[in-house]
Amino acid sequence: MEGKVAVITGAAKGLGRAFAEILLREGVKVCLCDINTENGRRTEKMLQEKYSNDRVFFMKCDATVDTELESTLNHVIERYGGIDILCNNAGIINEMDWKKTVAVNLSAVIHGTLLGLRYMGKAAGRPHGVIINIASVPGAVPMSYGPVYTASKQGVVGFTHSVGFLSPNLNDVCVNCLCPTFVNADILKCDESAPDFVCSRDAQLVEPSRKMFDEVGIMGPEEVAESFLELVMNESLSGAGFLITRASKSLLRMPLELPELFDKYSSL
Ligand SMILES: NC(=O)C1=CN([C@@H]2O[C@H](COP(=O)(O)OP(=O)(O)OC[C@H]3O[C@@H](n4cnc5c(N)ncnc54)[C@H](O)[C@@H]3O)[C@@H](O)[C@H]2O)C=CC1
C-alpha cells in the first residue's frame, strides 16, 4: 500500500475520516474531500500532525457538482502523480429533500465511479485501481422510515454489481461496495434541526430502528475501516457487495448471506 494515492469523499468526519486514517496508517497518501470546510480543515490538521503534511490534505468538494469532483481528481493527479483508490463515501439521509438525497447518495457515486474508471488503472497508465462505493444495509433490505435513502443505496449496490463486473477486464479497476449496519456517526442522530439528517418525521416508523440499534449493535467507524482496508487490498474481486455487521466483524459477501439477514429482520 506504501506510496499509493487515495481520494475519499465525505472524509471530514465519520466513516470517511476513519477510512482516511487506516489508509494513512498503511502508507497511502490521501486527499480528504468534503463539502464542510470547517470539519475538513480540522481533520486535515489532526491527520497531518499524526502522519505528515505531505501525505494528507483537504479539498473542499461538493461531490454532487460534476465539475468540482472532476477538478478535485485532476488536482490530486497533478499533486501526487495519479490515483489508485477512490472511495465514494459522502452520504446523507434527508427524506424531505429527496432529490438532494439521490444526488449525494447515488448520482455522485455514479459520477465518481465513471470518473474513476477514466482517471485510474490502465486508462491512466497506472497498474491497478480500486473503487469502493459506500452503500448500507438498506442497499439490500427495506428501511421503512427511509424509503428514499433505501432507494439511493439500492441504486449504489445495483450500479456497483453491474459496472464492477466488466471493469477489471476493461482497464484493471475493481469496483465494489460496502454495506455496513449502524455506525456511530452523526448520520444516526436524525436531528431535525440539521437539514441533512432528516429521516421520517413519523416516530412510529423511526422507533423500530432504535430497537434495531440494540438488536444489531452500533459499530465504531474504526471497526468498519478494518473491513474497508481488507477490501481495498483485495485486487481480485470486482462487482461485489459486502455486508459488515458487528456480529460478523468481517466482510459477508452479498447476496449469498442475505436470506439469513431477511429472516433476522422479519422476526423483529
Ligand atoms: N453511520 C451509519 O450508520 C452508516 C452510514 N453509511 C454510509 O456511510 C457514509 C458516510 O456516512 P457517515 O460517516 O455515517 O455520516 P457523517 O454524517 O458522519 O459523514 C458524512 C460526511 O459527508 C459529507 N457530505 C455530505 N454531502 C456531501 C457532498 N455533497 N459532497 C461532499 N461531502 C458531503 C458531510 O459533510 C460529512 O462530513 C454515507 O454514505 C452513509 O450513508 C452506511 C451504513 C451505516
Ligand SMILES: CCC(=O)/C=C/C=C\C[C@@H](O)/C=C/C=C/C=C\[C@@H](O)CCCC(=O)O
Ligand atoms: C433513527 C435514525 C436512523 O436510523 C438513521 C439512519 C441513517 C443511516 C444509517 C444507515 O445507513 C444504516 C442502516 C442500517 C439498517 C439496518 C437495518 C434496517 O434495514 C432495518 C430497518 C427496519 C425498519 O424497516 O424499520
